[in-house]
Amino acid sequence: MTDEIKLTIDGQAVSAPKGTMVVDAAKKVGIEIPVFCYHEKLGPFGCCRMCLVEVEKMPKLVTACTQAVAPDMVVLTQTPKVEKARKGVLEFTLLNHPLDCPVCDKGGECPLQNNTFRYGPGTTRMEFDRAHNAKATSLSPVITIDRERCIACQRCTRYSDIIEQERALVMLNRGFHNDVGTFDNRPYDTRFSGNVIDICPVGALTNSDFRFKARTWDLKNSDTLCAHCGCNCNMTMGTRLNKFMRIETRPNNAVDDGWICDKARWGYKFAHSETRILDASTVSGGARKVLPVREAAAGVAEALKKIADEHGPGSVGFLGSPYGSNEDLYLYQKFFRQRLKTNNIDHKAYPETPGLPVEHYDLSRLEDTNLVLLIASDPPEELPIVELRIKKAITRKRVKLAILNDQTTDLDRFAALSVRYNVGADGAALAALAGGLAKELDVDAGLGDAAASAPTGIPADKMKELVELVRTSMRICVVYNPAALTGDSNRILKRLLEVISKIPTIECGAIPAAPYTNAVGALDMGVLPDYYPGGVPLSEAEAIRENFGEESPLDPGLSALEMIRKAESGELKALLVYRSNPVLDFPGGKRIEEALKKLDLLVVHDMIETETSRLAHIVLPSNGPAYDEGTTTNIGGRVQYRRRGLTTQNPPDWQIVSGMCAALGDETDYSSLFGVTREIAEKVESYAGIDKASIKDQGKNRVAPPWNGGPGPQKADASSAPKNGALKLRVADYLFCNDKILDAHSDLKHHFKPSVVHMNRVDAERLGLHEGERVVLSAEPGVVTADVAVSDRCNPGGVIVPRVSDDQGVRSILQGGGVSWVEIRKA
Amino acid sequence: MVNGDEGNPASYMDRSVMEGSPHQVVEGLLIGAYAIQATEGIIYTRSDYSIAVRRLNKALQQARERGFLGKNIMGSDFSIDVRVHEGLESFINGESTALMLSVEGKRPMPKAQPPHSCDNGLWGRPTLLNNAETWATVPAIIKRGAGWYNSMGPSNAHGCKVWAISGNIKYNGLMELDMNTTFRDVIDGMCGGIAKKKELKVIHAGGVTGGFLPPELADTKTDYESLLNAGVIMGQASFAAYDNSACVIDLAKFSIGFNEGETCGKCTPCRIGLTIIKNKLDDISEGRGKLEDIDKLQALCEEINVTSLCGLGETAVHAVLTGIKYFRKEYERHIVEQICDAAKCTGLYRYLVKEEECVACGACIKPCPTGAITGGTRKEAAHIDMDLCINCNACYQACNFLAIL
Ligand code: SF4
Ligand code: SF4
Numbered sequence A: 001m002t003d004e005i006k007l008t009i010d011g012q013a014v015s016a017p018k019g020t021m022v023v024d025a026a027k028k029v030g031i032e033i034p035v036f037c038y039h040e041k042l043g044p045f046g047c048c049r050m051c052l053v054e055v056e057k058m059p060k061l062v063t064a065c066t067q068a069v070a071p072d073m074v075v076l077t078q079t080p081k082v083e084k085a086r087k088g089v090l091e092f093t094l095l096n097h098p099l100d101c102p103v104c105d106k107g108g109e110c111p112l113q114n115n116t117f118r119y120g121p122g123t124t125r126m127e128f129d130r131a132h133n134a135k136a137t138s139l140s141p142v143i144t145i146d147r148e149r150c151i152a153c154q155r156c157t158r159y160s161d162i163i164e165q166e167r168a169l170v171m172l173n174r175g176f177h178n179d180v181g182t183f184d185n186r187p188y189d190t191r192f193s194g195n196v197i198d199i200c201p202v203g204a205l206t207n208s209d210f211r212f213k214a215r216t217w218d219l220k221n222s223d224t225l226c227a228h229c230g231c232n233c234n235m236t237m238g239t240r241l242n243k244f245m246r247i248e249t250r251p252n253n254a255v256d257d258g259w260i261c262d263k264a265r266w267g268y269k270f271a272h273s274e275t276r277i278l279d280a281s282t283v284s285g286g287a288r289k290v291l292p293v294r295e296a297a298a299g300v301a302e303a304l305k306k307i308a309d310e311h312g313p314g315s316v317g318f319l320g321s322p323y324g325s326n327e328d329l330y331l332y333q334k335f336f337r338q339r340l341k342t343n344n345i346d347h348k349a350y351p352e353t354p355g356l357p358v359e360h361y362d363l364s365r366l367e368d369t370n371l372v373l374l375i376a377s378d379p380p381e382e383l384p385i386v387e388l389r390i391k392k393a394i395t396r397k398r399v400k401l402a403i404l405n406d407q408t409t410d411l412d413r414f415a416a417l418s419v420r421y422n423v424g425a426d427g428a429a430l431a432a433l434a435g436g437l438a439k440e441l442d443v444d445a446g447l448g449d450a451a452a453s454a455p456t457g458i459p460a461d462k463m464k465e466l467v468e469l470v471r472t473s474m475r476i477c478v479v480y481n482p483a484a485l486t487g488d489s490n491r492i493l494k495r496l497l498e499v500i501s502k503i504p505t506i507e508c509g510a511i512p513a514a515p516y517t518n519a520v521g522a523l524d525m526g527v528l529p530d531y532y533p534g535g536v537p538l539s540e541a542e543a544i545r546e547n548f549g550e551e552s553p554l555d556p557g558l559s560a561l562e563m564i565r566k567a568e569s570g571e572l573k574a575l576l577v578y579r580s581n582p583v584l585d586f587p588g589g590k591r592i593e594e595a596l597k598k599l600d601l602l603v604v605h606d607m608i609e610t611e612t613s614r615l616a617h618i619v620l621p622s623n624g625p626a627y628d629e630g631t632t633t634n635i636g637g638r639v640q641y642r643r644r645g646l647t648t649q650n651p652p653d654w655q656i657v658s659g660m661c662a663a664l665g666d667e668t669d670y671s672s673l674f675g676v677t678r679e680i681a682e683k684v685e686s687y688a689g690i691d692k693a694s695i696k697d698q699g700k701n702r703v704a705p706p707w708n709g710g711p712g713p714q715k716a717d718a719s720s721a722p723k724n725g726a727l728k729l730r731v732a733d734y735l736f737c738n739d740k741i742l743d744a745h746s747d748l749k750h751h752f753k754p755s756v757v758h759m760n761r762v763d764a765e766r767l768g769l770h771e772g773e774r775v776v777l778s779a780e781p782g783v784v785t786a787d788v789a790v791s792d793r794c795n796p797g798g799v800i801v802p803r804v805s806d807d808q809g810v811r812s813i814l815q816g817g818g819v820s821w822v823e824i825r826k827a
Numbered sequence B: 001m002v003n004g005d006e007g008n009p010a011s012y013m014d015r016s017v018m019e020g021s022p023h024q025v026v027e028g029l030l031i032g033a034y035a036i037q038a039t040e041g042i043i044y045t046r047s048d049y050s051i052a053v054r055r056l057n058k059a060l061q062q063a064r065e066r067g068f069l070g071k072n073i074m075g076s077d078f079s080i081d082v083r084v085h086e087g088l089e090s091f092i093n094g095e096s097t098a099l100m101l102s103v104e105g106k107r108p109m110p111k112a113q114p115p116h117s118c119d120n121g122l123w124g125r126p127t128l129l130n131n132a133e134t135w136a137t138v139p140a141i142i143k144r145g146a147g148w149y150n151s152m153g154p155s156n157a158h159g160c161k162v163w164a165i166s167g168n169i170k171y172n173g174l175m176e177l178d179m180n181t182t183f184r185d186v187i188d189g190m191c192g193g194i195a196k197k198k199e200l201k202v203i204h205a206g207g208v209t210g211g212f213l214p215p216e217l218a219d220t221k222t223d224y225e226s227l228l229n230a231g232v233i234m235g236q237a238s239f240a241a242y243d244n245s246a247c248v249i250d251l252a253k254f255s256i257g258f259n260e261g262e263t264c265g266k267c268t269p270c271r272i273g274l275t276i277i278k279n280k281l282d283d284i285s286e287g288r289g290k291l292e293d294i295d296k297l298q299a300l301c302e303e304i305n306v307t308s309l310c311g312l313g314e315t316a317v318h319a320v321l322t323g324i325k326y327f328r329k330e331y332e333r334h335i336v337e338q339i340c341d342a343a344k345c346t347g348l349y350r351y352l353v354k355e356e357e358c359v360a361c362g363a364c365i366k367p368c369p370t371g372a373i374t375g376g377t378r379k380e381a382a383h384i385d386m387d388l389c390i391n392c393n394a395c396y397q398a399c400n401f402l403a404i405l
């Protein structure tokens, strides 16, 4: 589709790729053709008739939004005939549209107002008793529909059909009585419903939360990023008088393709949450004392230093977060490495290392491939925009989807092949796939014993089919969720990628799709016990010393889980927890709490009060997204600038951390956030050239850190012997989890779900459990209650429990990074 | 694909051929399928054509039994199977792209072309679609040769066409006409002229999307071009010849009302414009019309004609456009003199008491729902207050002495 076609529009020569619609071609040379129903992402439809133009040699006026460019076409957009038609169409449209503009939320940014102003008739020729309909009614708990205002452009219904692939919102009735609605009047509450508000060209679909809060021209709009998941979708935050008002899409084809999910649109109430940490404070003898933030930060630095001096650098540790920005994380690792001389630095409870043996693809590559291979990843619940992009790839770009997972997901209905392994058998399944491919190719998969034939639960023919599908695809994009892989599977996965990269006919890339906002950035910034920023392993001592100073620590540090263990044994004395809540989110539950209580010093630097911050000796406030600016790197490796929308008195995190550095003698003066960014660009090769100017609007891809082989797979963990009658448990993600971010005040609470355990029919029968029955899942050291859902979501022998709320506390029954066993009994 | 969907109230040629000669349709389809090497055939029809559906299915079954359908037809490598798809009753389903959407289970709304169905039709595959009637002529053409078929009709429109003819004529029904035939030939010749010694007033050609022709144009030929030149279209190939008892505005109201109810509502002008026109015609027929309305109507109709996507919006306005073109006087008489000569527009009726006939019995007073009648008792003749009268006709029925008109 790259052939360029030359045509003339209003006397101007235009050239556009084949398949471009005349409206878009005209836009290229600054000629505006008014539209209502056309939307670039929805494709041609041609119902509003606003865009009629004259084309030479065509007898009738044609709609510029459905007419593709053709060689030597001569288009006229300003003839009297065209103007008359436009006026006519506008008159019809306005005659049936209530003129309640003064109280309409769309006022000021309404295509109907604007088109009428520019192209409409001054008066009308007739009276017309316009259609009457109930005014504001709710289409869902978050969307209000005013059917009188609807001009039946069908953008919203086509969106639901083409983009969401749900057909949830449809046109009801016929002709003059066309109404937008849903089957049986059910609420329209998909994961992406809010986008219809942005594309509705009138005020028919409005944001219930924003209704009547402000006039659009009074808003202060900041071009920022969503901070909920690893996609980092672009969005605009509207605020007024330092109060959050609304979120809208801000299209970026390299990231979000023009959409955001509902969690972005209605998930920012936390900016004004009552449980925000607003002060620095210390606790001594049960009494909390508020301190000035900078003073507290300097105090933290000195206290840590004291412990490190007393007990050695190995006695202090940093538990960061995949939610921090690159700058904050970079500074923190710098503080711990350079000032406290420790590598006890980590940000996660799952194993993942920087670097890929294949190219790091960005999100747009999902559409530009032949096969998307989803491994242990559930985009609908983890990375919503990836779901939309995959649906687009399949339905409009002829891409195939293969799924390898331990559960069925919402994307299964789009998959050419979906293969399900037993819960906890991800390593064996990946090894089988890598082994199968290697055998075909006659190479060594490099798996050693790891390829031992543990049962995967995958029928042999299915596995063969998958091997065949991968082998015969020319271009593959692998999407995997490192956080959902157990034990050693992450290393096996990288071997699999290596094997694929050895097949000469395949062009392969991968997206490490951990669901957390800056998971890739955290790896890149070296918030790891064994890698420096830029994916430099400790073994490259030379390079490290040269780049980060002679005294850079080179002994491997403790991982997050090891730090907790050492806290338990008393070897770790001090821990700084930054934007992380291990008590709730790490496997171990109560044990973690006990371990943290043994610390001499626990500092928590966070945005919202958590189970962990309540244990802290010192608490520092983090302003977090909406207040703090920073850059983040999405799962596609794109570095983007997250601007602030609201302001606060408290210093931003980077200033707090650089204050800590300064307290221990670091003299670097960053002067602004981008001072830190500049240092990153200098020190981290893959971030060279990333600065404010280059990422300002649409971001820029960083260069992937080099692949240095990574650690090889270890021998399978022998500890996983099944206990009597126990089942293997995996905790899955659920997008609208009732947690600190979307709390009970959230607009999205209608999405909250009760605690449910999904189990296979076979197991349910064996245990005598029925659908809906309340059960207790128990495992050292905790218990969790849930309702039974008998489904075929996973294979026999395993259970899947989606994490639906903080109160559910499901991670407390996990027993570490490997497989967890649970016993289930009736409550 | 066979388009066997008919929505026009006066057309039934597809139905007749599907009911009367289903094998002919199937045979035509098979020939077409063979020509393009199609692998799947669909006969689309309305579910309320139950006889057609039953007979088509039977014909298909018989064809399968004889090996004319299915795998390796008559020993060749050509294989195809055909099924009947029953759509719901909707006028727009007859439009080719809407019809295909309907088969796909989507909302039938016409799509802009290109891409044409022959490149990108049903399920995104190239699709060949013709009316049942068209397919039914194929076997005959193959058998007798193109020369035979071309010998009929004028040079720009070969062959013949089945018309559905109705109205105030002696004989009506389906007639297959050589396109050289004129309306007068049909009305006076085959149909035995206007019934009951009345006179031809208007020819309504082309069904609900067609228009009106005055008697002076009765010599128009029934081929596409001549019809277009006269401002009407072949449309659903039906025409009705009416005598003086027909009112052009009333007929237009029917056509517009039908289209307004059947438009899919996709295009703004068609969705809103037709309702506006319907309201305007109602105004005229109920005595609220203004003279400038005629020009406005004409302008509106022209706009809808040029701005709509599919044939429905484009042609729906013919009824008004040709009405104004040929029968402007009648519109003016409705507006200015408030008289409908054909007495069709009930809204223009005036109820008057013939004082000399009234016996003041009071029988008309009670039935009047609005209390418009005063007097009528004690020897005083009744009087109807026209401001209150709603033309319900109750008093007329109540009067035993024919004193009310
Ligand atoms: S609700 Fe808005 S987007 Fe949907 S059809 Fe109506 S005007 Fe268009
Ligand atoms: S997909 Fe992720 S980044 Fe994008 S809007 Fe949703 S939560 Fe935010």
Ligand code: FES
Residues within 6 Å of the ligand: A034, A035, A036, A037, A038, A045, A046, A047, A048, A049, A050, A051, A052, A063, A064, A065, A066
């Ligand atoms: S924008 Fe072209 S018809 Fe609506």
